[in-house]
Amino acid sequence: MKSIHSILCLFMMMICFGQLVSCAGIKAENKSLYALDPGRPDTLGHSKGVQEFSYGPSGLARDQILVVRKVSIAPPFDGLSLIHRRSDGTYVKDYYSDWVAPPEELISSELLNWLSESAPFASVVDGRSAATHRFALETSITSLCGDFQDSSKPRVVFNARVYLIDETAVNRSIAWQNRYDISIPIEVASAQQLVLGSGRACRQLLESLTHDLSNFREQSATARLAHEQR
Numbered sequence: 001m002k003s004i005h006s007i008l009c010l011f012m013m014m015i016c017f018g019q020l021v022s023c024a025g026i027k028a029e030n031k032s033l034y035a036l037d038p039g040r041p042d043t044l045g046h047s048k049g050v051q052e053f054s055y056g057p058s059g060l061a062r063d064q065i066l067v068v069r070k071v072s073i074a075p076p077f078d079g080l081s082l083i084h085r086r087s088d089g090t091y092v093k094d095y096y097s098d099w100v101a102p103p104e105e106l107i108s109s110e111l112l113n114w115l116s117e118s119a120p121f122a123s124v125v126d127g128r129s130a131a132t133h134r135f136a137l138e139t140s141i142t143s144l145c146g147d148f149q150d151s152s153k154p155r156v157v158f159n160a161r162v163y164l165i166d167e168t169a170v171n172r173s174i175a176w177q178n179r180y181d182i183s184i185p186i187e188v189a190s191a192q193q194l195v196l197g198s199g200r201a202c203r204q205l206l207e208s209l210t211h212d213l214s215n216f217r218e219q220s221a222t223a224r225l226a227h228e229q230r
Contacts, residue, residue: 036099072138072140110202141158
């Protein structure tokens with residue numbers, strides 16, 4: 001009897017294992033991968049405005065170089081799976097729909113490319129650069145998801161906190177900071193629309209950030225000129 005019982009248990013285990021493998025295979029085959037696409041700036045270098053970038057014997061001044069550090073994303077939005085919020089308020093991972101790479105990598109890349117092209121600073125480099133600089137940009141994404149609580153009015157929520165660190169100041173003080181809470185309506189509550197809405201939300205963030213950084217540099221240049229003329 002013990003032998004028959006052992007055989008039956010082994011048989012059931014094999015069936016369960018086979019079902020798990022089968023389910024895993026189905027999920028892998030049906031999984032969709034999505035990229036984040038905010039597009040490109042409308043006008044390259046348009047943010048330079050009236051300010052001029054000066055080049056000395058040793059190249060750019062350090063306050064004209066911006067280091068963009070890798071973006072951080074708060075959980076549960078930092079994983080590969082797309083996230084949406086249901087009508088009961090709970091957050092759900094869509095295991096059939098993934099970002100093509102970790103979202104912090106995608107947003108970091110788009111942030112660096114956008115600021116390099118729109119040029120609120122003369123030179124924009126990533127955090128691995130050894131360039132002598134004054135300012136470093138730190139970005140924290142606090143929300144990146146679909147809000148499907150009201151199925152008739154689905155939207156994408158993309159919230160960020162941005163800090164410009166003056167690394168020449170004592171204790172690396174914050175020279176400027178801002179909060180961006182972005183909500184983008186989408187047509188239907190679906191993975192495809194969530195991704196499209198995320199791209200539009202990211203673009204809105206990048207456009208606003210470029211404008212604000214340009215204003216910061218212009219105000220800093222005006223204050224410096226006024227100080228020199230005293």
